[in-house]
Amino acid sequence: MKRMKVNGAILLPVVVVLFCSTAIAEASAADYFSRNAEGWFWYEKPEVIQDEEKQEKVATPADTVATVPDDPLDQLERIQKTIARAEARAVLYPTEENVGEYLRLNQWQLNQSSLFSDVWRRVVWQTPDLDYSLRRPVTNLAVHEFQDQKNAAQAQAVAQIAKTHGLFFFFKGSCPYCHAFGPILRRFSEMYGIDVLPVSLDGGTLPDFPQARTDTRVATELGVETVPSVFLVDPRRRNVVPVGAGVMSVDELAERIYVLTQTEPGKDY
Numbered sequence: 001m002k003r004m005k006v007n008g009a010i011l012l013p014v015v016v017v018l019f020c021s022t023a024i025a026e027a028s029a030a031d032y033f034s035r036n037a038e039g040w041f042w043y044e045k046p047e048v049i050q051d052e053e054k055q056e057k058v059a060t061p062a063d064t065v066a067t068v069p070d071d072p073l074d075q076l077e078r079i080q081k082t083i084a085r086a087e088a089r090a091v092l093y094p095t096e097e098n099v100g101e102y103l104r105l106n107q108w109q110l111n112q113s114s115l116f117s118d119v120w121r122r123v124v125w126q127t128p129d130l131d132y133s134l135r136r137p138v139t140n141l142a143v144h145e146f147q148d149q150k151n152a153a154q155a156q157a158v159a160q161i162a163k164t165h166g167l168f169f170f171f172k173g174s175c176p177y178c179h180a181f182g183p184i185l186r187r188f189s190e191m192y193g194i195d196v197l198p199v200s201l202d203g204g205t206l207p208d209f210p211q212a213r214t215d216t217r218v219a220t221e222l223g224v225e226t227v228p229s230v231f232l233v234d235p236r237r238r239n240v241v242p243v244g245a246g247v248m249s250v251d252e253l254a255e256r257i258y259v260l261t262q263t264e265p266g267k268d269y
Contacts, residue, residue, distance in 0.1 A: 019044040033206075083109060124262045149249075150268075161232075161261060162194035168231040168240070169196050170224045171212070173204010181247045182208035185230070188250045201227060232257055 002108050014263050054231050083105045090102040128269060133139075137146045169185060171178035186208040187194045197208035201219055205212050226245040230253070259268060 037248050079109075094106040121155060153255050155260050156193070158192050158254050161257060162192045164236065166195040166197060166233050166235065167243070168218070168222070168229075168233055169198045169209065170201060170219050170222075170229040170231075171198065171206060171227050172202040172211075173200060173206065174202055175227050175245050179206060181228045184250060185228075185253075186250070188253050191250065192254070197233075232260070 006234075083102075086098070086102040086105050090098045097254055128134060133142075137143050167185075167189070171182070185196060187193070196209070198206070198212035199218060199226070200212040200214050203214050222240060228247070229245040230243040230248070231240050232243050241260055243253065243260065248256070
């Protein structure tokens with residue numbers, strides 16, 4: 001390899017420049033740490049002193065990487081840690097300076113939350129497909145109208161289902177909740193015209209269902225452990241759908257049957 005000799009007259013100015021640059025860098029670092037509060041949320045790039053006589057520098061891959069902003073998740077994590085650290089410092093060492101610093105950070109956080117909330121509502125107002133209230137109204141007038149339409153759809157669907165389905169009703173004659181639920185289920189049956197097959201698990205009866213069957217085999221196959229319990233049955237397809245257990249109202253029975261047979265998960269919730 002060919003060696004090159006360096007003239008001492010040229011080397012001396014270079015050493016001087018390097019020494020001066022190091023001193024300037026140390027001074028800049030000291031100034032940065034004395035103003036560290038300014039760097040808690042945003043990274044401040046140091047000023048770059050360029051020689052006006054130099055030509056414009058061509059961008060390199062390293063320059064491109066340096067200009068890419070930080071990952072928002074990393075930024076948010078650093079902000080959260082900074083606020084948490086300031087809060088801990090203010091609690092453990094409640095000086096005016098520490099408490100004031102935490103209050104300033106907390107105020108920034110509140111302002112940022114308010115800004116986000118305001119932009120959120122503006123976007124929702126101007127983008128109908130992002131407005132959930134159009135699918136599930138929240139105003140009083142709209143809620144009543146939505147519920148009326150839903151009830152009408154439920155009633156129509158349940159009446160149609162009653163033509164091809166029936167209900168298994170498992171109970172015990174010694175169960176007070178079964179006695180309370182019996183009249184409700186009878187009213188539901190008459191309202192929608194759906195047949196009910198009562199099954200007693202202890203041989204007892206109910207005033208509203210005196211002609212009950214005693215068949216623990218069916219209850220065992222369906223895994224009935226709680227009474228009263230109701231199952232929707234499609235005898236043609238031999239399909240059984242659990243509707244619920246415990247005391248339920250007429251409207252609740254209709255809603256459950258409608259949701260379980262007419263809607264997909266997440267569609268009407």
